[in-house]
Amino acid sequence: MDTPRFRTLGGLAVREGGAEHAPRGPKLGALLALLVLRPGRTVGMDALVDELWGDHPPRGAVATVRTHVYHLRRALREDLGEGADRFLVTRPPGYAADIVPEEVDATRFTRAAERARLLLAEGRADRAYTEAGAGLELWRGRPLADVRTGRALSGVAQRLEEVRLQLLTVRIEARMLQGRYTELLPELRDLVAAHPLNEPFHAFLIEALHRSGRRGDALGAFHRLSSVLDEELGLEPSERARRLRQVILTDPVPGRAGTVDPAGAVGTAETVGAVGAAGAR
Known part of the structure; x- marks a missing residue:
């Protein structure tokens, strides 16, 4: 299986060719994570402001988000080369990561868990064991370990932890069925x-x-x-x-x-x- 372009399990990173970008600064990390974990979907300005500042946004928060997006794009170009930031698109009323869900490790992870559960329910222990193992190979540690998470990202990280427990359970149960x-x-x-x-x-x-x-x-x-x-x-x-x-x-x-x-x-x-x-x- 090819390496996902966007890593969220463990530290947050973007890969492009042989180079890797890890966001510098808590706000840029949270901004990138929120967009990447909603691949192809527009994230409105209200959601971005809430994630970055919670109940205490600064004056001019919308303008500050735009500034953070500018700095994030520049940092991506510096680390990964020209054009590496093109997946970050302006899409009123906010921004979007114009990427394929399978480019994100968290998406592959949760889909592997869904497939493994279905295979086990069908009594296909060997396939369920293999699928659960493939999902668990994507795990590199606590989701968004190096990101200062707000409300939305904390919820996502917690759900991914639960998915890991489900994958472990499916893999163990499949092994039990194999004796x-x-x-x-x-x-x-x-x-x-x-x-x-x-x-x-x-x-x-x-x-x-x-x-x-x-x-x-x-x-x-x-x-x-x-x-x-x-x-x-x-x-x-x-x-x-x-x-x-x-x-x-x-x-x-x-x-x-x-x-x-x-x-x-x-x-x-x-x-x-x-x-x-x-x-x-």
Whole structure:
């Protein structure tokens, strides 16, 4: 897959040939990010002013936005060469990034997540695993990590973080459907440590341990989930997690253990192919 021209996952950057431009200054970065993340769409002046200054815009904010656009275009030409700024077009009542959505890594990322979820829902675990992996390869870190985000961009960054959790969940579930339980254990432990309140990740770890023949470790993982929920939120594990524990206690054969869809009910090993993509809490 070719490299996206516009990078937003991790730091913000524009690539042109072998050169790269990273915005200098918080306002230019926010301006570029807002336009790039709405490819082909006009972003009105009100939205631009709100993103750059929130509830406290300066006098002459509209004129200042125009000045920032001028400086952004000049910076793009300096770093990437003449004509590199032509994608930034004036389109009343504001501006637009006249680009193809697939040129933006965030667009590819979210579309990969959509395809992976559909493939998994169709029971095509191998394809779902490959598609989810391709999407996750685009991840370079926290979205817009070097941009001072306002209301709109903060919301976009948060949604992209959620998409990453969904992609991870789809990839793990596809691997579970393939029966690769032991291989998943290191990744699942890391995810549980990074997202201690995410029950689907805990459920995957518990099941993978049991189906790897480590029944005691699986029960220990359930008790750790119970403890963290109680200490952090004053809650008990969900009914789905409790049903998984019951399956482990009553089923002596790991190969036939109940399989939990974190977004749905407990199934059996024979019906696991029908499990849909799970959402991350």
